[in-house]
Amino acid sequence: MNKIPFMKLSGAGNDFVIINNLNRVVDSTDSEFMNFVMKLCQRRMSVGADGVLLVEPTDDVDFRMRYFNADGGEVETCGNGARCISKFAYLNGIVSEQMRFLTNAGVYEAEVVGKNVKVRMSNPTDIRINVPLRLEDGLHNVGFANSGVPHVVFFVDDLEATDVFDLGQQTRYHNDFKPAGTNANFIRIHSQELIEIRTYERGVENETLACGTGSIASAIVSATLGKVKSPVSVKTASGVVLKIHFDLENDEAKNVYLEGDARVIFAGELTSEAWDY
Numbered sequence: 629m630n631k632i633p634f635m636k637l638s639g640a641g642n643d644f645v646i647i648n649n650l651n652r653v654v655d656s657t658d659s660e661f662m663n664f665v666m667k668l669c670q671r672r673m674s675v676g677a678d679g680v681l682l683v684e685p686t687d688d689v690d691f692r693m694r695y696f697n698a699d700g701g702e703v704e705t706c707g708n709g710a711r712c713i714s715k716f717a718y719l720n721g722i723v724s725e726q727m728r729f730l731t732n733a734g735v736y737e738a739e740v741v742g743k744n745v746k747v748r749m750s751n752p753t754d755i756r757i758n759v760p761l762r763l764e765d766g767l768h769n770v771g772f773a774n775s776g777v778p779h780v781v782f783f784v785d786d787l788e789a790t791d792v793f794d795l796g797q798q799t800r801y802h803n804d805f806k807p808a809g810t811n812a813n814f815i816r817i818h819s820q821e822l823i824e825i826r827t828y829e830r831g832v833e834n835e836t837l838a839c840g841t842g843s844i845a846s847a848i849v850s851a852t853l854g855k856v857k858s859p860v861s862v863k864t865a866s867g868v869v870l871k872i873h874f875d876l877e878n879d880e881a882k883n884v885y886l887e888g889d890a891r892v893i894f895a896g897e898l899t900s901e902a903w904d905y
Contacts, residue, residue: 647681682696707749749886851876
């Protein structure tokens with residue numbers, strides 16, 4: 629029976645299966661790899677996770693991060709995943725407390741600070757405010773930012789009553805965001821230092837307990853509108869608070885950092901029965 633060492637980490641409620649693939653213990657180019665990821669991420673049948681992270685070799689920086697959503701598709705990046713893979717690499721002796729790694733959205737810098745990890749992310753692009761978006765219930769005025777992956781931001785008064793799944797699904801597959809689609813975030817602003825968020829994630833195709841890049845996009849869009857200022861605390865659906873640091877000048881965000889927890893849930897070995905069913 630084949631066995632693959634792994635850890636499962638959680639960042640603010642986003643959970644990930646993480647594999648040290650420096651020695652190519654899995655072949656991500658194999659035609660069956662997408663199915664492998666989907667099987668591992670299926671809850672109650674396997675480990676269960678929002679996605680799979682691979683630590684792979686690369687030149688010039690410490691390692692390459694690759695992220696695959698629960699649907700098996702590879703995407704550019706994941707903010708909570710970036711913190712978790714940093715903690716994984718540190719615990720496995722791949723890096724020291726400070727590291728640099730390559731993602732499909734650029735090179736990130738990270739530092740392990742006690743139980744938390746602080747990651748310098750890529751600068752958000754395509755920041756837009758007051759964007760009209762027509763859904764089944766009418767016209768919404770939303771924001772948009774690409775914080776490594778695309779995110780729509782809705783401002784709502786009653787976050788608990790918001791139908792995140794329905795509105796998120798409509799937004800994710802909306803014609804305005806084809807062919808790649810988008811993530812959808814619903815936020816309530818409490819003060820210039822605190823917002824609450826719920827997120828529908830593309831690739832997971834459901835609401836998740838947290839989304840790092842969604843938290844960044846929501847903070848940046850809110851700051852562009854003058855509603856918040858750095859640093860912004862973002863209370864996720866899990867109850868865990870992420871902190872977003874950034875500089876905003878002429879509606880351009882720079883020096884963007886995502887800070888929050890990265891917890892080891894368990895470590896072990898995957899057997900072939902984790903994906904062969």
